[in-house]
């Protein structure tokens with residue numbers, strides 16, 4: 041019994057075939073650099089596997105290739121052992137507070153929400169369409185990044201903009217990465233053996249976001265109407281004065297699409313250093329590149345600003361948890377962020393922080409005022425379990 045989880049993202053398709061009860065990963069793979077000259081596909085199934093180098097022109101071809109690799113190399117997706125296909129969808133707007141079985145109307149809703157998830161929803165839609173066409177006899181379930189944040193208090197979700205305009209155009213904070221924030225905060229509760237926790241979860245990947253979670257429910261999160269707001273990201277600005285838009289339109293003559301591309305794809309670490317990948321930025325900084333050194337400081341400063349704000353909003357803080365690509369692997373980032381909180385008595389053990397491990401772990405010293413943890417996220421397992429719970 042297994043669930044195929046598909047994350048058809050902006051420039052890649054990631055997938056895993058998972059046993060939702062045991063968490064065992066039966067097969068997995070990745071299609072990278074879609075639309076670029078040098079595409080790459082990797083499919084792994086136990087001892088078997090296949091790597092293909094060459095251009096992948098678009099998501100449709102990428103997805104079709106993935107599904108054909110399952111039939112060629114295994115395991116078969118058509119022999120009845122797959123109970124569901126779980127698709128990650130970033131933007132569910134106000135319409136979804138949990139997983140949903142895909143039908144034509146759900147698909148149309150995801151399409152309608154593309155303007156609110158411009159980097160993600162169009163790519164998700166292609167993944168869903170190809171998978172439904174080629175695997176019509178398996179239930180398809182969508183699991184939304186926004187679902188965990190549908191219960192945000194109004195005071196956190198409401199923007200101070202004209203009410204009529206906000207209502208008509210469905211403008212509010214929807215958040216994103218919610219599947220990860222929910223999974224990780226749940227694991228923290230298990231590890232610390234307590235449900236009554238005021239937590240901050242730092243999901244620091246290429247996209248990055250922070251959430252405040254009280255007793256298992258989200259009360260704040262940094263991504264907003266779209267996944268552009270909040271932390272500095274690989275290619276996104278995060279928080280910026282919206283007047284920068286007016287200023288660049290008026291003085292630089294940039295149009296809305298150019299500004300969208302600049303803010304979503306040409307900013308963040310990429311805009312500050314030329315590189316969007318944290319490892320590349322660290323290498324530049326180690327070589328003495330001043331732009332990279334400054335970018336890392338801006339990056340950590342923004343994270344600390346949110347930690348302070350969210351601790352105040354929750355009236356106290358019990359745990360800070362790092363997750364996702366950089367959060368799990370970048371010990372220098374964790375040391376920098378926690379070092380900036382020394383005045384509040386937050387302390388980590390340097391050896392525990394530097395140790396390489398894939399296991400969830402506590403980094404804080406026994407006398408730290410706040411528990412500090414690293415918990416690897418597992419959005420795929422969370423999606424597989426939610427998909428299974430819906431079809432069972």
Ligand SMILES: Nc1ncnc2c1ncn2[C@@H]1O[C@H](COP(=O)(O)OP(=O)(O)O)[C@@H](O)[C@H]1O
Nearest residue numbers: 244245246247316317318319364365366369370
């Ligand atoms: N060892 C590492 N040190 C620093 N950053 C890392 C390390 N490993 C991965 N990362 C960073 O994690 C980010 C990707 O995170 P990930 O959660 O996989 O993102 P996404 O799901 O958005 O593609 C990249 O910026 C990458 O450089």
Ligand SMILES: CC(=O)OP(=O)(O)O
Nearest residue numbers: 130216217246247267
């Ligand atoms: C919402 C979001 O930013 O997702 P990702 O990190 O996969 O780009």
Ligand SMILES: [Mg+2]
Nearest residue numbers: 245246247364
């Ligand atoms: Mg991610």
